[in-house]
Amino acid sequence: MMRNDLCWCGSGKKYKKCHEDFDERISEMKFDIFRGQVRPPKKVINNEKDIAGVRAAGVINDGALDLMTELVRPGVDTASLDQAAADYIRERGGIPACLNYEGYPKNVCISINEVVCHGIPSKKTILKEGDILNIDITTILNGYYADASRMYIVGKASPEAEKLVRVTKECMELGIKAIRPWHFLGDIGAACAAHAHENGYSVVTDLGGHGVGKDFHLEPFVPHVGEKDTGMLLVPGMILTVEPMINEGSYKVVVDKGDGWTVRTKDGKLSAQWENTVLITETGTEVLSS
Template sequence: MFSDRNAKCWCGSGLKYKRCHLEFDQKIESCKLKGHIVPSRDLIKNQKDIEGIKKSGLINNGVLDLVASKIKAGMSTLEIDKLVYDYTTEHGAIPAPLNFEGFPRSVCTSINNQVCHGIPEEGAILEDGDIVNVDVSTILDGYYSDASRMFMIGQVSEEAEKLVKVARECMVKGIEAIKPWGFLGDIGAACGEHAHKNGYTIVRVLGGHGVGNQFHEDPFVPHIGEKGTGMLLVPGMVLTVEPMVNEGVYDVFVDEENDWTIYTEDDKLSAQWEHTVLITETGVEILAK
């Protein structure tokens, strides 16, 4: 049953339901009757939410631009953490990782065989030939954004350079596969196909996620999958696309000492890029990159 057509819309826009989400809800109901998995209403952002996430994303982008201008061999990952914390707080925002479920730093810095959730440390010094993922997440006025970039330190091997390049291509292809009223599986199919074509694997137990009003929201975004399957992707959803691409096997393990950092099982390299993406009526808009 649909709400009163002349009542204010459930999304919080302040508009009458008939001028806001009535047609949208009718389409959702039609898809549901066809057996598709549909998103719940709390996953649909209104214009106020979207503007808030965009502003958060601008700071997030600024943090990563700053890191890009400073990162170099001989730098500790703790120095990167300080850059992130200082820039974020000076712009009136909060680093989302700091104290999140006990995480002790403001950013994740994952080097070489570290897949994700690397903890910045004074003794972790970047060396010539390293590849490192810097994963930044920002809270501004209660709105979250999330993005990561790979950095190649000095002269890296051809193998490492190719992995970094292909990992970014996997993310781009995953984003390009997103269509309004398409499916979650379309993202994973595009990412996985490109990785496998280049001889790499995609980490399966980790993936992207909804984001915006919370750090991690539904849906979980797998980066392997089958086209035309999974949850319906509809305008107003905001999620991350962040395939973790491994040089060897896709298996990973968690560091027993810190219970955070995730490594490749076979000690080979891993690379990841991440964008926050808004699904619109006509395609997608990148909010953090």
Template sequence: MHKYDVKLWTLAAKGEIVPDRSLLKTPEQIKKIRESAALNTAVLDHVASHIRAGMSTAQIDRLVYDYTTEHGGIPAPLNYEGFPKSVCTSINNVICHGIPSEEEILQDGDIINVDVSTILDGYYSDASRMFAIGNVDERAQKLLRVTQECVELGLKEARPWGHLGDIAHAINSHARANGYSVVEDIGGHGIGLEFHEEPFVSYVTPRGTEMVLVPGMMFTIEPMINEGSPDFFIDEDNGWTVYTIDDGLSAQIEYMVLITEDGAEVLTK
């Protein structure tokens, strides 16, 4: 019997949504996932040291592929459900799932999300960062600042025996207070043994709702914050790239977290 089984049964009997035991990672699994996460962070650091105006997003893809494979890993996005590249590169009005291209050149003033996911010895990790290219105007700087604040406020709510809705409420409230919206139909996810596991992590649900947070759970905190409408459309040609419906800027920062007995540990960011 798992040490939390009785507590989880009691919560479930009260109508709470509780994680399946398979979502609670063992100490051995956590050790291996931490190793994958360390490589994922190193890949993002490698990108951070090279990214600049004038480079193509295809060059970012090569940086990610080469560094990951040279260190024994596999880029998780590559060929995942047909995705053709090793990393997602989402510029300005692209919310997520931008596909790297030789024709897409970073310009002074751009903001870009670089979303890196790594498989190491069969274990998965995932995080993304926003980068400001050159001289970025105050409009974009504010969006980046508020997005970072949203993630940090969400992280503070990632406490054992709280709820996923607590994280969502903190993020959505702060975004709306600053005049922004949060994308509703795309969210975070469980991770570790697979690229995408349960639960789906929404950032627009009320405090005290959604799944109970239990030590051993792993998931991403990755809200997508839009300047204008939270609505979007997907590129019909490639079937992946998600754009804001009103051409406004969008930003996303992703942390991968482990719920512990006394809070949350950030595994990669």
């Protein structure tokens, strides 16, 4: 690419004013193939317009999650929560991304107690005192996606359940803190897993985070176990989710054969998850949806 050409990122700026230095820095780096170190593909590098688009979707997404805080209580069915979240998103010009995604039948995912993820809302599923649940919401706004989930406690849960919820959030926060531009993807999983294991928990390995932006799921896959300085290079402009799924017992999970979606712990013990959409910046990170 010539220096006066328009930059490959789609910013509309000349290459020399945009990603020329960026490309030179990557070209000068040495990658250890035995540690799985690879360059990020250019398609996962977002320009300023893209970042603003995800940020705007994140505002609506966070608002829907805030609404869930007001509505979660004993006696509420999860289909009502699903509809309330969908109405909130649509009233603000967004689209619930989960609906009909690869055949998923509802607007959001609501996963209770031993359900790890992808729990399907239902009128028959009634929240009860002591339940812990994850509500996972993804919003599309003007073609951009923001994805986040939170844990909610129904009334008063057991000390063991409350600890799992707290430690899982700490795992996510430590994973985000481990993200540094020009370092590697494995740093995230190493930080998440270390904290989980220190507290006697296991980390789900069959599922993980992902790139997000102009599509729901993009490169890279983000594992929540790992080794520092391994995997894809993390660079400014990448947007990804950090969403550790932490289990009280074994890390093993099973998928419901009936609906093909609901993922549960194999041993029936509790699971928790928190998720943020995170932008990698020149100096660190910015959370775009939480």
